Amino acid sequence: DAKTTQPPSMDCAEGRAANLPCNHSTISGNEYVYWYRQIHSQGPQYIIHGLKNNETNEMASLIITEDRKSSTLILPHATLRDTAVYYCIVRVRKGGGSQGNLIFGKGTKLSVKP
Amino acid sequence: EAQVTQNPRYLITVTGKKLTVTCSQNMNHEYMSWYRQDPGLGLRQIYYSMNVEVTDKGDVPEGYKVSRKEKRNFPLILESPSPNQTSLYFCASSSPPSDRTGTVEWAFFGQGTRLTVV
Numbered sequence: 001d002a003k004t005t006q007p008p009s010m011d012c013a014e015g016r017a018a019n020l021p022c023n024h025s026t027i028s029g030n031e032y033v034y035w036y037r038q039i040h041s042q043g044p045q046y047i048i049h050g051l052k053n054n055e056t057n058e059m060a061s062l063i064i065t066e067d068r069k070s071s072t073l074i075l076p077h078a079t080l081r082d083t084a085v086y087y088c089i090v091r092v093r094k095g096g097g098s099q100g101n102l103i104f105g106k107g108t109k110l111s112v113k114p
Numbered sequence: 115e116a117q118v119t120q121n122p123r124y125l126i127t128v129t130g131k132k133l134t135v136t137c138s139q140n141m142n143h144e145y146m147s148w149y150r151q152d153p154g155l156g157l158r159q160i161y162y163s164m165n166v167e168v169t170d171k172g173d174v175p176e177g178y179k180v181s182r183k184e185k186r187n188f189p190l191i192l193e194s195p196s197p198n199q200t201s202l203y204f205c206a207s208s209s210p211p212s213d214r215t216g217t218v219e220w221a222f223f224g225q226g227t228r229l230t231v232v
Binding site: 043 | 118147149151156157158159202204206220221222223224225226
């Protein structure tokens, strides 16, 4: 699976959009981008995933660049409860191997401030 | 409610005393795995299982054993715990890749087991 690079920390004001970048310049055509978050030592929680089109769900939006070498997770109206470590993960689709393994990097610690 | 349940949530034990951390999921998922999380090292996979009786090593399997006799359960066994196994442990489960999209469904994680070995 391709490696990802994220900034170690970011701050965001409550109510503003939080934009979390992720670089995955070695991503291959059969790899998806997944985002998880972990709130204070709880179990990681799935947020969203995508291949090449932008995706949106009730939690967030995922913007993937046309060359797929980077992506941005957007929390449109951050709240204090969104303070967490956010992990960007790329992994292969079916048939690509390593199907059971999620490889977590260090992630980005997002601090939402009042 | 879909969930992954780990027990115990907290455990303090002594070096060499065998212990088992249980993990159970109620979603009929085929994939299950164990991770440990340590400060500065992030989450690292210990073992994973792609189905009943099918298990494989992750990145840090030394000192651990697992078994998958039933689909819903995936216990983590420490035969002779040592202080370097003091950590926060997470169990996770997910369904296999979708035949339509080829993607693996997102993983559900348990709430964690904080283990201290003295």
